[in-house]
Amino acid sequence: MNPKLLFWIPALLRLTFLFVFAGLCWWMAGLAAGLGVALLLVLLQLYLQLSYLGQLSAWLDDSHSAKLPDGWGAWTDVFSRLYRLRRDDERSQAELTEWLARFRQAMHLLPDGVAIMDDVLFLEWCNPAAERHLGLTLERDRGMRVTNLVRHPDFIDYIILGRYEQPLTLSLRDRKLICQIIPFENRRQILVTHDATENARIEEMRRDFIANASHELRTPLTVIVGFLEIASSTPDLDPASRQAHLLLMTEQGRRMQRLIEDMLTLSRLESVDYPMRPEPVRIGALVEEVLQEARALSGGQHQVSASVDGPDISGSAEELRSAFGNLASNAVRYTPAGGSVQLIWKAGPDGPQFVVKDTGIGIDQSHIARLTERFYRVDKSRSRETQGTGLGLAIVKHVLLRHRATLTIKSEAGKGSCFTVTFPGR
Ligand SMILES: Nc1ncnc2c1ncn2[C@@H]1O[C@H](COP(=O)(O)OP(=O)(O)O)[C@@H](O)[C@H]1O
Numbered sequence: 001m002n003p004k005l006l007f008w009i010p011a012l013l014r015l016t017f018l019f020v021f022a023g024l025c026w027w028m029a030g031l032a033a034g035l036g037v038a039l040l041l042v043l044l045q046l047y048l049q050l051s052y053l054g055q056l057s058a059w060l061d062d063s064h065s066a067k068l069p070d071g072w073g074a075w076t077d078v079f080s081r082l083y084r085l086r087r088d089d090e091r092s093q094a095e096l097t098e099w100l101a102r103f104r105q106a107m108h109l110l111p112d113g114v115a116i117m118d119d120v121l122f123l124e125w126c127n128p129a130a131e132r133h134l135g136l137t138l139e140r141d142r143g144m145r146v147t148n149l150v151r152h153p154d155f156i157d158y159i160i161l162g163r164y165e166q167p168l169t170l171s172l173r174d175r176k177l178i179c180q181i182i183p184f185e186n187r188r189q190i191l192v193t194h195d196a197t198e199n200a201r202i203e204e205m206r207r208d209f210i211a212n213a214s215h216e217l218r219t220p221l222t223v224i225v226g227f228l229e230i231a232s233s234t235p236d237l238d239p240a241s242r243q244a245h246l247l248l249m250t251e252q253g254r255r256m257q258r259l260i261e262d263m264l265t266l267s268r269l270e271s272v273d274y275p276m277r278p279e280p281v282r283i284g285a286l287v288e289e290v291l292q293e294a295r296a297l298s299g300g301q302h303q304v305s306a307s308v309d310g311p312d313i314s315g316s317a318e319e320l321r322s323a324f325g326n327l328a329s330n331a332v333r334y335t336p337a338g339g340s341v342q343l344i345w346k347a348g349p350d351g352p353q354f355v356v357k358d359t360g361i362g363i364d365q366s367h368i369a370r371l372t373e374r375f376y377r378v379d380k381s382r383s384r385e386t387q388g389t390g391l392g393l394a395i396v397k398h399v400l401l402r403h404r405a406t407l408t409i410k411s412e413a414g415k416g417s418c419f420t421v422t423f424p425g426r
């Protein structure tokens with residue numbers, strides 16, 4: 001039904017009832033009584049309307065704490081509709097607050113920086129990542145011009161040129177940032193920043209790796225090509241020299257083989273899905289194999305011993321053999337004849353441990369942090385002499401990473417080294 005009718009019909013009915021009652025009084029007790037009753041009832045109505053109006057006015061002043069009355073007549077409907085309105089309003093307010101809180105939290109957790117600026121680049125708001133990336137403090141810098149806050153010539157050029165469809169790469173505060181400005185609404189712009197330092201570092205590592213690998217391969221190749229040229233230009237080379245050249249070429253060829261094998265191992269370790277599928281590894285047999293290999297490498301020049309007193313673990317037996325073998329071969333190769341090498345498998349306080357101890361040349365403290373970098377060697381010529389590729393500890397690091405194990409190196413130049421691998425405890 002029409003809402004107007006819904007209001008007017010009961011109102012008119014109530015009025016009719018009032019006059020009918022007054023008419024009844026008139027009929028029963030005379031005109032004066034009838035008029036008196038009518039006046040009384042009209043006054044009562046007026047009082048009721050005014051008092052509800054007063055209550056409504058008070059409620060409007062303080063609609064959150066004051067309570068709405070139930071009302072009488074048309075007021076019942078008005079009050080209940082107002083009450084419903086307020087409840088809906090409170091509900092959407094609460095929803096909005098919740099959304100805002102969620103949005104704030106998301107912005108807090110976002111690894112990328114977001115800064116909102118007006119059309120003339122005055123900072124209005126930014127998230128913590130933007131504060132970190134650009135060196136801002138929202139409290140302090142709100143309302144300042146972003147070009148005054150980020151004083152980098154490339155950034156200023158970017159703003160002046162206004163080619164915002166292209167991102168800008170900035171070197172700022174020792175980090176590589178990718179920035180982009182996105183205009184939105186009519187008079188606002190968003191500055192988005194992404195920290196690409198890690199990507200740039202990986203890219204640089206790749207470049208270094210290729211440069212190093214090429215360099216490492218070039219040296220033996222130069223030797224081989226040199227001897228081949230001698231052989232082809234001097235057909236009457238004496239057999240003894242020829243034999244010596246062949247021997248050197250074979251040695252250099254083997255060196256290239258070792259390099260390529262290690263590079264392939266590294267690339268395999270990197271490309272295999274992480275984490276690997278673990279299998280039970282019989283450590284006793286594995287350490288025994290590593291021990292035999294180390295003894296063969298030493299050729300009886302060192303005292304090489306092993307002890308196994310710890311639980312078996314699960315992992316990749318092949319990868320672990322390669323990692324343990326690398327540590328053991330380093331110990332033999334960097335320990336002068338007469339020294340000793342110990343391989344120990346034991347149950348450590350934080351989990352099972354594999355320890356390789358030697359009494360060799362040791363490592364100066366300044367080198368220790370960089371030993372697991374690819375091609376990093378303390379003494380290049382010594383590493384080559386002993387058939388090193390400079391990739392052994394990089395392989396060890398990768399294998400351990402895949403087994404969630406850690407490597408600690410304790411060493412002192414001239415006093416020997418101790419490499420400890422700690423596997424996660426149960
Ligand atoms: N047990 C050790 N004693 C002394 N120096 C070591 C030992 N193990 C590793 N190093 C040093 O760490 C460098 C890197 O080791 P690694 O990655 O295995 O390469 P390499 O092929 O040279 O052995 C070595 O060149 C050597 O200088």
Ligand SMILES: [Mg+2]
Pocket residue numbers: 326329330388389390391392393
């Ligand atoms: Mg090595």
